[in-house]
Amino acid sequence: MNSLFGSNLKYDLKASLVVFLVALPLCLGIAVASGAPPMSGLIAGIVGGIVVGSISGSNVSVSGPAAGLTVIVLDSINSMGTFQLFLGTVVIAGLIQLGLGVAKAGIIGYYFPHAVIKGMLTAIGLILILKQIPHALGYDVDLMGDESFLQADDHNTFSEIWYAIQYSSVGAIPIVLIAMAILILFEKPKIRNHAIFGVVPGALWAVLSGILINFLYGFWKPEWQLGGDHLVSIPVLENFSQLGDLLTFPDFSMITEGTFWIVAVTIAIIGSLETLLSIDAADKLDPMKRITPPSRELVAQGIGNSVSGLLGGLPVTAVIVRSSANVASGAKTKMSAVFHGILLMILVLSIPNILNLIPLSCLAAVLFLVGYKLAKPSIFISIFKNGWDQFIPFIVTVIAILFTDLLVGIGIGMVFGLFFVMKTNFVRAITLTELNGNYLVKLQKDVSFLNKALLMKHLSNIPAGSKVIISAHKAQFIDHDIQEVLNDFIESSPDKNIRITIEGYQYQTHQKL
Known part of the structure; x- marks a missing residue:
């Protein structure tokens, strides 16, 4: 010392x-x-x-x-x-x-x-x-x-x-x-x-x-x-x-x-x-x-x-x-x-x-x-190269602090920063990839009702006659609304000749009225 x-x-x-x-x-x-x-x-x-x-x-x-x-x-x-x-x-x-x-x-x-x-x-x-x-x-x-x-x-x-x-x-x-x-x-x-x-x-x-x-x-x-x-x-x-x-x-x-x-x-x-x-x-x-x-x-x-x-x-x-x-x-x-x-x-x-x-x-x-x-x-250039999700919160914070004060500007910057964090997590929570007519629907992390519209959009884009893998190994939590969408898709898949493989997700059959 x-x-x-x-x-x-x-x-x-x-x-x-x-x-x-x-x-x-x-x-x-x-x-x-x-x-x-x-x-x-x-x-x-x-x-x-x-x-x-x-x-x-x-x-x-x-x-x-x-x-x-x-x-x-x-x-x-x-x-x-x-x-x-x-x-x-x-x-x-x-x-x-x-x-x-x-x-x-x-x-x-x-x-x-x-x-x-x-x-x-x-x-x-x-x-x-x-x-x-x-x-x-x-x-x-x-x-x-x-x-x-x-x-x-x-x-x-x-x-x-x-x-x-x-x-x-x-x-x-x-x-x-x-x-x-x-x-x-x-x-x-x-x-x-x-x-x-x-x-x-x-x-x-x-x-x-x-x-x-x-x-x-x-x-x-x-x-x-x-x-x-x-x-x-x-x-x-x-x-x-x-x-x-x-x-x-x-x-x-x-x-x-x-x-x-x-x-x-x-x-x-x-x-x-x-x-x-x-x-x-x-x-x-x-x-x-x-x-x-x-x-x-x-x-x-x-x-x-x-x-x-x-x-x-x-x-x-x-x-x-x-x-x-x-x-x-x-x-x-x-x-x-x-x-x-x-x-x-x-x-x-x-x-x-x-x-x-x-x-x-x-x-x-x-x-x-x-x-x-x-x-x-060079700082502006390097942040810009990191993408809009980094540059917009950065530049908003700069402008907000310049025209207000430190704490108010930080507060405004935090709002934009959190928006882009949520947006990034929202988009990346569910991914759909395709190779030669085979589709992989992957739940990357915890998925809530906020991701329902995105999931429905992905599933609607899968054509009839496809092979689909639904992978949920990385999702520790799946909201009930998301489960409903997946269950509906799985149950309707025979009508579209879609063959489904489920990994890491417990499918529950709907009760018939």
Whole structure:
């Protein structure tokens, strides 16, 4: 175990640094968009990394505050009246999740269709690209972490890009272009594996270049220099004695009221669904194809949410943006997630003034690359080659998530996915094959009344004078309606000079009236 940890350490440390850079603005943006203190997002990120990462059975997923819960958190804070009361519901939500994990409820995570999960990943990639275009252009009116199509300011994903084009900040554009060039350069194996340059991930070089360029603007083009909303904004401590001021503690005074429990159960259920979706997606991204125990993940998330609520943090879930950045950066074990949480804790407390120099435009470049890897054109082509029964649920999921939000889009995708699963099972449940006037009617699996019309159609196509084999060896269950159709066909076969051989089916003669 120690040797494995040592051999993977360099990969996990490099990946954790990239995940830290991705998580930092997202934690802050999600907190502010949720109507919560900025520090609550950072606390959730720290807990998601250290606590959940340590307990989780996933090797590549990363947990933290989720954009998919933003609206729910905002509404919950308003309905509870105070942030402290809301924190109480987060603690209880964590205990509910813990109970779900112990009860092995995570098994529902195995029932999400593959095409829908691939669609979710691709949609997240496209959303990352579209949502970062305004930040890349220096139009930072909206916070990072907003993944919904409809925004709080009545704009949407596409109208925001139009406004960004009209009101861009010139200084942001060279920063994002140079950052992108660095990131693309570090995708080259010779650079990524270089003895000197390869020690530090390309994302950090990109961020350092952004800070340096913005600093040089002050001497060369002061009107281009970025400040205020264009930079990361972390609360700054004057001294460590103020640390306690950043923490908010939960209030359980409403625990006997129905509203309290409605909020807690809602957070537990929605958070659990988003977690199960994200770990399934992260497992598909994992180059080693390791499988995360879903019920153990619910236990980890439950403990993490209770700890986060006790310290003043937002609810946490497994999140696909940070998880995909983790995989793309070469993470090998879950220690990458833990290290990213440690980095958040140490650097946010020790060097906030330096972190507050980071332009959002260079962080947008990092997220552009993550988004592209999730939504490459080759993914669309490969899914299309798998057939319409895979491509339609995939593309419907992509479009639905783009124009709604993650959970609504997944729900729509699931409807289409289940339709095609049922359609495929329906068609394949009964087959009819013919060779030289000999017919084989095969019941491939359990057959219900839903297959009655198909069976009748197959049997009506068998001409008089044929030889027919009815094989039901693979059918564990045959509905009564199906038995009636088969019995009628068998009884009427002498009239058509059809000779029948029965295999694996108990024919019962009808009672004559």
